[in-house]
Amino acid sequence: MLEAIHSNGLESNVSIKLTMLGLLIDEEFCFQRMHEIVGDAKKRGNFIRIDIEDSSVADKTFRVYRRLREEFDNVGAAIQAYMRRTQDDVGDFLAMNANLRLCKGIYVEPRRIAWKGHHTINANFALALRRLLEGGCYVGIATHDEHLIWEAERIVREFGLDRTKYEFQMLLGVDEELRDIIHAAGHRLRIYVPFGKHWYAYSMRRLRENPKIAGYAAKAALRIK
Ligand SMILES: Cc1cc2nc3c(=O)[nH]c(=O)nc-3n(C[C@H](O)[C@H](O)[C@H](O)COP(=O)(O)OP(=O)(O)OC[C@H]3O[C@@H](n4cnc5c(N)ncnc54)[C@H](O)[C@@H]3O)c2cc1C
Known part of the structure; x- marks a missing residue:
């Protein structure tokens, strides 16, 4: 895939879930892969983003990321605003000058681990974003929530950041009108595109991880323009 992106001149990086590379079987094996x-991507001038999965693999995922980051500058991680641990993680990532994707979090987690209220999660998202941008981290602001996009624009303006210091990120096919609005406002925007032959198994797995997605998809399909 990295070779195809390179030879076709695509402006695209690659996101990877570490459990797809054996994280749950052998962390060292996963790190080596x-x-x-990441080494191959580096040679081609590309960038690898490590997706963040459910809380049971967060520590392992961040450990692998930290080790890679010691050696490479073309690798980033992701954090979830709904996790109670997130502000501590932000401190660690600031110290590493990490490149991060900030999202709300998609997996169903117990309340002792994750904030549950919509407003609480949004406040935690805005706080994490403010701390990361203020500390000089590059942030992929991954949301379709209009209020958070408003918050992000406010923070970007307040710090006088130019568009190379952050990007917005959205999932393919979700709220394309908002996508165009963000783009027209002069921000950079990246689209997350699930890619591969096993799209049905992937979609079913995502639905099992969070049945709320089915509601979103139905709503989007029925939306009258
Ligand atoms: C680029 C990108 C990468 C992501 N990577 C990760 C990751 O690594 N780990 C992780 O846990 N989560 C990831 N997520 C998912 C994220 O954590 C949220 O669960 C998801 O984006 C919904 O949250 P929201 O901020 O859009 O706000 P919400 O309040 O949940 O959604 C706002 C509105 O957007 C629409 N919407 C949101 N999601 C969908 C959807 N799937 N289909 C149709 N409409 C939708 C709905 O209309 C909804 O009302 C990623 C999201 C994006 C955009």
């Missing part, structure tokens, strides 16, 4: 992929 990632080392190979």
Whole structure:
């Protein structure tokens, strides 16, 4: 895939879920595979983003990321605003000058681990974003929530950041009108595109991880323009 992106001149980086590379079986094996992929991406001038999965693999995921980051500058991680641990993680990532995607979090987590209220999660998202941008981290602001996009624009303006210091990120096919509005406002915007032959198994797995997605998809399909 990295070779195809390179030879076709696409402006695209690659996101990877570490459990797809054996994280739950052998962390060292997973690290070695990632080392190979990030190294290959580096040679081609590309960038690898590590998706963040459910709370049971967060520590392992961040450990692999930290090790890769010691050696490479073309690798980023992701954090979830709904996690109670997030502000501590922000401190660690600031110290590493990490490149981060900030999202709300998609997996169903128990209340002792994750904030549950919509307003609480949004406040935690805005606080994390403010701290990361203020500390000089590059942030992929991954949301379709209009209020958070408003918050992000406010913070960007307040700090006088130019568009190379952050980007917005959205999922393919979600709220394309908002996508165009963000783009027209002069921000950079990246679209997350699930890619591969096993799209049905992937979609079913995502639905099992969070049945709320089915509601979103139905709403989007029925939306009258
Ligand atoms: C680029 C990108 C990468 C992501 N990577 C991760 C990751 O690594 N780990 C992780 O846990 N989560 C990830 N997510 C998912 C994220 O954590 C949220 O669960 C998801 O984006 C919904 O939250 P929201 O901020 O859009 O706000 P919400 O309040 O949940 O949604 C706002 C509105 O957007 C629409 N919407 C949101 N999601 C969908 C959807 N799937 N289909 C149709 N409409 C939708 C709905 O209309 C909804 O009302 C990612 C999201 C994006 C955009």
